[in-house]
Amino acid sequence: xxxxxxxxxxxxxxxxxxxxxxxxxxxxxxxxxxxxxxxxxxxxxxxxxxxxxxxxxxxxxxxxxxxxxxxxxxxxxxxxxxxxxxxxxxxxxxxxxxxxxxxxxxxxxxxxxxxxxxxxxxxxxxxxxxxxxxxxxxxxxxxxxxxxxxxxxxxxxxxxxxxxxxxxxxxxxxxxxxxxxxxxxxxxxxxxxxxxxxxxxxxxxxxxxxxxxxxxxxxxxxxxxxxxxxxxxxxxxxxxxxxxxxxxxxxxxxx
Numbered sequence: 001x002x003x004x005x006x007x008x009x010x011x012x013x014x015x016x017x018x019x020x021x022x023x024x025x026x027x028x029x030x031x032x033x034x035x036x037x038x039x040x041x042x043x044x045x046x047x048x049x050x051x052x053x054x055x056x057x058x059x060x061x062x063x064x065x066x067x068x069x070x071x072x073x074x075x076x077x078x079x080x081x082x083x084x085x086x087x088x089x090x091x092x093x094x095x096x097x098x099x100x101x102x103x104x105x106x107x108x109x110x111x112x113x114x115x116x117x118x119x120x121x122x123x124x125x126x127x128x129x130x131x132x133x134x135x136x137x138x139x140x141x142x143x144x145x146x147x148x149x150x151x152x153x154x155x156x157x158x159x160x161x162x163x164x165x166x167x168x169x170x171x172x173x174x175x176x177x178x179x180x181x182x183x184x185x186x187x188x189x190x191x192x193x194x195x196x197x198x199x200x201x202x203x204x205x206x207x208x209x210x211x212x213x214x215x216x217x218x219x220x221x222x223x224x225x226x227x228x229x230x231x232x233x234x235x236x237x238x239x240x241x242x243x244x245x246x247x248x249x250x251x252x253x254x255x
Contacts, residue, residue, distance in 0.1 A: 010036065011044050015053065015065070019210060024062035065148055079105055082204070082213055083115045085249045090117050090215065093242040097235055099217040099224070101242075102128060104140035104201075106150035109158060111141045111214075119219060134193065136160050136174055137167050139201035140214040142187035146178040147203050147211035166191045186239065187214075188231045191221060198224035200231050202243040205252035212250070215243050 013034050018025060025033075031041040045063055048054035055066040086103050094101045094117040103115035110132040118125045135141030135155050144150040152175075160169040168174045181187045189199045201216030217224065217235055225231055 007044065010034070010040070011048060014041070014044055014048065016208070018054065018063060018065050019208065024057055024060065024064045026060075026062045030063065079112075079114050082250070086115055086204070086213075086215065086246045089242045089245045089249075090115055093215070093217070093238055094118070094120055097217055097238050099219045099235070100125065101215065101217060102140060102199075103204075103213060103215050104133065104138075104144070105213045106135075106144050107132065109135065109150070109154055111135060111138055111144060111150075113140075114213075134161065134163065136169075137163050137189060137193040139187040139189040139199040139216050139218075142178060142181055142189065143201045143203050143214035143216075144211070145174075146181035146187065149203075149211045149213070152178070163193045164191055164195050168192065186231075186236055187216075190225060190229060190231075196221055198231075200224060200235055200239055202236075202239045204243050204250070205247040206250045207252065209252055215239060215246065 014030060017030060017033055027038060027042055027045065030036070030045065031038045034041070036044075045054055045056075049056055049063075049066070052066045054063050056063050082105065083103065090101045090103060098120060100119040101115075101117040102113050104111040104113050106112070111134070113128045113131045113133065116128040118127075133141055135145050135150055141150070145152050145155060156171050156174075160167070160171070160174065162169045168177055186200060186202045188201075191197065193199075197218065198221045199216050199218040201214045203211040204213040204215055206212040217239060221229065224235065
């Protein structure tokens with residue numbers, strides 16, 4: 001029986017390294033992290049770049065996962081499977097939080113809502129399943145952008161539409177916000193898509209730790225945030241717990 005192919009093992013190690021970090025990595029960082037010679041690391045990176053599994057920032061020369069690999073990472077998981085494995089946890093999250101719950105995945109530069117649980121009260125609500133939300137103005141979308149499940153460059157090139165006066169339309173402000181999302185592990189939208197409304201979201205991971213979707217709460221600002229317009233910590237904790245449970249069901253070992 002043939003043994004493992006070393007070059008493929010090394011390529012896989014590089015992809016895992018890039019997937020596991022919150023930022024782009026330079027050639028030297030990649031080589032040092034994996035104990036490879038720079039020439040070897042460079043050759044593998046160039047090959048991965050050729051097939052669009054890795055992208056290189058022309059300004060800094062640093063590397064990140066490419067669009068082709070990100071597409072594979074999300075397309076391997078059928079949306080129906082993601083939804084079916086999330087239903088029970090989403091229902092429990094709505095019951096525990098008292099707020100509406102939405103599950104989103106990337107679709108053609110937007111967020112597709114694939115599951116929606118109504119807020120458990122008697123208020124009039126509209127089913128959002130099948131709706132498309134803007135990446136830059138929704139908490140679900142910010143999560144997908146921050147973790148590379150949706151390409152940021154495409155969002156910037158298509159223009160950042162101002163839905164309200166609070167929407168992040170300056171590329172540098174959005175970039176800083178996404179960096180913060182990666183640092184804290186969750187995203188918020190506070191009157192950025194609709195005045196008086198707010199939302200919180202956390203990433204859902206699949207095999208290999210890749211982000212395949214996001215789950216979040218949405219509702220009136222006064223319910224999602226405190227008197228200082230800061231997201232309520234107890235709601236963030238509840239969403240995190242639901243996201244971890246779904247991710248474990250999807251085979252994400254790092255959760």
